[in-house]
């Protein structure tokens with residue numbers, strides 16, 4: 001893309017379309033009982049998850065991202081050539097480089113688009129939306145596709161039952177476009193943060209420059225490692241605090257939220273957060289039981305399914321909130337304005 005800042009006029013960003021792709025294969029809790037020392041009862045009562053989707057052996061993250069990107073474009077009635085920027089939030093890329101975004105842009109035919117990945121783990125989709133809004137409202141782009149894509153089944157340790165049961169594979173995203181109607185932004189605001197001092201609470205030790213995969217390593221260090229209790233405590237705190245900070249900054253209250261779509265990691269975390277916030281469960285959408293934690297894909301996947309279920313309708317104010325490795329957190333209030 002070629003862009004000139006300051007040429008935007010009165011441009012505002014709008015969330016115009018949603019889309020997703022999930023692999024066909026379902027791995028249920030009873031399937032897991034045959035693989036690790038666990039029970040359906042334990043998984044459902046501790047997490048709320050009943051099944052998750054697992055990518056085929058020949059699928060990599062970009063294969064999921066391509067299908068999700070095509071679904072978003074089909075729902076928007078737009079062609080890949082209309083895309084100025086493709087952003088892929090992911091922490092499970094095909095390779096360290098090239099980026100998933102570059103591979104996806106090529107495959108869908110978005111040849112003139114700038115393309116890059118961002119790494120904020122499960123907060124990545126909201127971080128990606130913030131980038132999209134900044135690009136559109138500054139006049140640097142008129143159409144930005146954000147596709148969260150994750151393939152966690154490749155990075156969880158089959159020998160670690162406390163993490164193996166939590167995650168699933170999926171890709172889902174949104175199209176952010178420019179409108180010149182002089183109205184207010186479709187995005188009310190963002191609250192983004194990170195606390196790297198807790199980075200070691202959720203990490204993959206091997207495979208980066210700290211410990212390259214070319215050096216000898218313990219197999220367990222090539223998998224995701226998590227201090228579940230610490231992440232749980234962090235998550236319940238930031239889910240509540242980030243929403244309250246954002247509402248305060250916007251001079252709004254929870255009554256101004258039509259629908260809440262939290263990151264789908266653990267039902268107990270969600271219940272705790274919405275209970276503290278005082279948001280009635282009927283104004284909260286989730287699909288955790290069917291997909292598990294799909295990291296950067298989880299919020300857009302839930303948004304798309306809320307739309308399909310008729311729960312998310314045009315004009316609604318939606319509060320998204322998430323947390324993840326980093327440790328990071330993110331919240332955003334947006335008006336859904338489909339094309």
Ligand code: ACO
Nearest residue numbers: 038039042121122161162165228229231232265266324325
């Ligand atoms: N099946 C049966 N028992 C299990 C399993 C399992 N799958 N996993 C752990 N246990 C056992 C433990 O061994 C332990 O047994 P012990 O008491 O005999 O030692 C017992 O269950 C309790 O273990 P805890 O770790 O205390 O279980 P907890 O209730 O905390 O639940 C969980 C664990 C589900 C991981 C929880 O801590 C959690 O959800 N944490 C947050 C995780 C999260 O949301 N991560 C998001 C990551 S986002 C990203 O960026 C990737």
